[in-house]
Amino acid sequence: MQRFQTAALVALRLLIGWHFLYEGLAKLTNPYWTSAGYLADAKGPLGDFFSDLAASPGAIAVIDALNAWGLTLIGLGLLFGLLARPAIIAGIVALALYYLAAPPFPGMEYSMPAEGAYLVVNKVLVELAALVVLLAFPTSRRYGLDRLIFGPQPEPTSTAPAAAGRPSTPEPAPVQEVQT
Amino acid sequence: MSPEEQRNEQDQEEGRWSRRSVLKALVSVPVFGGFLAAYLDKRALERARRQAVLQELGVSETGPAVIEDFMSRPPGERIRLGIIGYGYEGEALTRFAGFASPEWVEDATRRQREDPADKDLETYLAQNDLNVALTAVCDLYGPRAEKAVAASTVDVRPGGGSQSPAKRYDRYTDLLESGDVDAVIIATPDHWHAPISIDAEAAGVHVYCEKCMTRTAEEAVAMLQAFRGSDVVFQLGHQNRQSESHMKAREIVSAEILGPITLIEGTTNRNTPWGAWVWDIPEEAGPGNIDWAQFQENAGGTSPFSLERYFRWRCWYDYGTGLAGDLMSHEYDAVNMVLGLGIPESVVASGGIYYFKDGRDVPDVFQAVCEYPERGLTFMYSATLANGNYRGLQFMGHDGTMRLAGSLDVVPDNDSTRYDEKLEQGIISPDRPMFTYRPGFKGIDAVTSATAEYFASRGLLYTYRGGRRVSAYHLHIAEWLDVIRNGGTPSCDIEAGFEEAITCHMATQSFLEGRKVEWDPVRMQIV
Numbered sequence: 025m026q027r028f029q030t031a032a033l034v035a036l037r038l039l040i041g042w043h044f045l046y047e048g049l050a051k052l053t054n055p056y057w058t059s060a061g062y063l064a065d066a067k068g069p070l071g072d073f074f075s076d077l078a079a080s081p082g083a084i085a086v087i088d089a090l091n092a093w094g095l096t097l098i099g100l101g102l103l104f105g106l107l108a109r110p111a112i113i114a115g116i117v118a119l120a121l122y123y124l125a126a127p128p129f130p131g132m133e134y135s136m137p138a139e140g141a142y143l144v145v146n147k148v149l150v151e152l153a154a155l156v157v158l159l160a161f162p163t164s165r166r167y168g169l170d171r172l173i174f175g176p177q178p179e180p181t182s183t184a185p186a187a188a189g190r191p192s193t194p195e196p197a198p199v200q201e202v203q204t
Numbered sequence: 205m206s207p208e209e210q211r212n213e214q215d216q217e218e219g220r221w222s223r224r225s226v227l228k229a230l231v232s233v234p235v236f237g238g239f240l241a242a243y244l245d246k247r248a249l250e251r252a253r254r255q256a257v258l259q260e261l262g263v264s265e266t267g268p269a270v271i272e273d274f275m276s277r278p279p280g281e282r283i284r285l286g287i288i289g290y291g292y293e294g295e296a297l298t299r300f301a302g303f304a305s306p307e308w309v310e311d312a313t314r315r316q317r318e319d320p321a322d323k324d325l326e327t328y329l330a331q332n333d334l335n336v337a338l339t340a341v342c343d344l345y346g347p348r349a350e351k352a353v354a355a356s357t358v359d360v361r362p363g364g365g366s367q368s369p370a371k372r373y374d375r376y377t378d379l380l381e382s383g384d385v386d387a388v389i390i391a392t393p394d395h396w397h398a399p400i401s402i403d404a405e406a407a408g409v410h411v412y413c414e415k416c417m418t419r420t421a422e423e424a425v426a427m428l429q430a431f432r433g434s435d436v437v438f439q440l441g442h443q444n445r446q447s448e449s450h451m452k453a454r455e456i457v458s459a460e461i462l463g464p465i466t467l468i469e470g471t472t473n474r475n476t477p478w479g480a481w482v483w484d485i486p487e488e489a490g491p492g493n494i495d496w497a498q499f500q501e502n503a504g505g506t507s508p509f510s511l512e513r514y515f516r517w518r519c520w521y522d523y524g525t526g527l528a529g530d531l532m533s534h535e536y537d538a539v540n541m542v543l544g545l546g547i548p549e550s551v552v553a554s555g556g557i558y559y560f561k562d563g564r565d566v567p568d569v570f571q572a573v574c575e576y577p578e579r580g581l582t583f584m585y586s587a588t589l590a591n592g593n594y595r596g597l598q599f600m601g602h603d604g605t606m607r608l609a610g611s612l613d614v615v616p617d618n619d620s621t622r623y624d625e626k627l628e629q630g631i632i633s634p635d636r637p638m639f640t641y642r643p644g645f646k647g648i649d650a651v652t653s654a655t656a657e658y659f660a661s662r663g664l665l666y667t668y669r670g671g672r673r674v675s676a677y678h679l680h681i682a683e684w685l686d687v688i689r690n691g692g693t694p695s696c697d698i699e700a701g702f703e704e705a706i707t708c709h710m711a712t713q714s715f716l717e718g719r720k721v722e723w724d725p726v727r728m729q730i731v
Contacts, residue, residue: 034231042239045239049243053247072320076320079323103235103236104232105229168229168231169230171225172225176228178212179208
């Protein structure tokens with residue numbers, strides 16, 4: 025892969041990691057933060073389910089803790105390139121839930137006005153898509169702690185026919201050792 | 205060999221723990237360093253701002269300092285309860301005491317099946333079992349009396365188990381003298397509140413009475429005399445006394461966070477026929493199953509039989525107290541709970557029948573201005589029954605404004621002298637609350653986020669006690685029963701009730717006579 029491509033992908037991973045980490049830490053350190061209001065206002069296919077959760081203090085306590093810790097750990101994973109693959113997958117799941125809780129579909133109005141103008145696609149969906157890109161083009165075993173844990177991943181060579189689309193070597197699962 | 209192939213080869217030669225490899229693995233450390241620096245900086249700033257605000261205010265971050273446990277002890281001996289007046293309110297109160305009508309249970313079960321978000325049935329079944337028996341009912345309309353009897357044996361109830369049926373009485377005096385009741389809930393039209401309450405006191409029966417406490421000022425004085433010093437426990441039905449936000453509001457006012465309060469604005473806005481007391485008239489109702497003569501007692505007694513007057517009694521001063529007694533009473537009682545205002549020195553009221561010109565004689569647009577010169581403030585009430593724009597209840601002080609709804613928030617005033625430095629430094633701003641209190645969740649939120657404020661102001665959050673969603677009505681009845689068993693003072697006792705009734709009657713009298721009225725505390729009269 026071209027140096028520039030790698031640098032862009034690593035930068036994207038760091039930026040999303042930074043964002044998740046701060047979202048998580050901000051919630052962990054604010055004793056008054058709760059997802060209840062957000063969930064109570066949920067619309068879309070899972071709206072009723074989320075509203076029900078909001079009405080249950082027990083469920084809210086669990087959801088709040090999962091959210092705050094989940095975001096923090098995902099953020100650290102992306103930032104340090106540590107267990108990046110599970111972190112990316114967890115991030116995609118989290119963003120999918122956020123998107124489904126408040127999808128900007130026509131006809132759906134929310135108590136909290138959006139900071140921009142959205143129709144079907146919003147920034148949550150764009151960030152989700154960016155994580156999918158990171159899943160397709162992993163970088164943590166070249167630039168990240170996964171390199172030390174799982175060994176350096178060979179770079180796809182630019183001479184390979186499918187270089188632009190996918191790594192020329194079959195993409196190994198993070199737990200598998202690459203033969204060096 | 206391409207540059208990539210060269211790098212791969214280099215990687216393999218050097219191994220994963222080479223200096224170059226470790227450096228590559230740690231490429232994000234400088235980024236994390238940057239994150240940490242920015243994060244700590246931001247956190248320090250926010251902390252300083254929060255500390256500055258809370259220190260200045262001297263108010264705790266937690267919930268109300270004292271949330272009275274609504275049951276001081278588990279309910280001991282069973283209390284035999286009577287219900288007098290089983291209309292909409294009477295049925296609701298009986299349910300909150302633990303006895304829903306079978307019809308209601310059926311309806312709520314269906315609603316829950318159709319819409320899982322409908323929590324009425326769940327909330328009802330999760331109520332504390334108050335250990336009461338519904339032994340006696342009295343209603344002047346036959347079908348409602350029978351419905352109340354059916355409620356007394358309902359088997360879907362908190363605690364479970366069907367009880368023996370209540371006895372139906374055609375006259376409340378027989379119910380009070382039967383020896384079968386220890387306590388009664390009075391949810392009749394206003395014109396019957398005082399006679400029944402006073403007779404109950406004489407019979408040694410404890411009273412939970414709906415607001416407005418009485419229909420006239422004279423009746424209010426008579427009730428005060430009957431219940432002051434009596435062993436009979438009296439609770440007036442202002443359930444807002446159980447609201448956490450109202451308790452927190454009292455704390456905020458005592459901490460003088462708002463500065464001198466000069467104006468309090470309480471409002472009601474409704475925009476439906478139902479909200480304007482145009483209630484349903486059952487098809488089967490008629491002279492054959494309504495005791496019209498008894499209904500008319502204590503109300504002048506001259507009007508011929510009228511289904512409208514019977515079922516929509518709030519539209520006539522013969523039976524009710526109009527906007528003053530029905531809705532201003534709530535706003536006033538909330539203010540009285542927070543500030544301990546008492547009876548105003550004078551009241552001026554005006555209004556008219558401007559929208560619901562259906563033969564009623566009570567106004568549907570009504571404003572009352574209550575003066576408290578000794579406290580240096582005015583309480584102003586404003587209502588229309590033909591517009592739904594929610595305006596809420598606001599306490600306006602020199603240094604800030606407190607808005608009280610399901611939640612509570614305090615916004616600093618732009619020209620506050622107390623907060624001028626903090627306003628200048630941008631630590632607080634009139635654009636956002638200094639703090640918000642959201643009942644049932646996580647206490648008071650100094651320098652709150654815009655999101656939280658938004659949700660709180662829309663009343664999307666529920667009321668909780670001990671982690672359970674509960675109704676303020678249930679808490680209010682439970683408190684009354686607790687005082688009956690274990691002693692103490694109910695939160696809306698006869699003194700608070702008297703102040704409520706007199707204030708409302710001053711407003712009504714001012715409206716009817718078209719003049720400013722005053723309260724003479726010596727002669728106990730409106731003059």
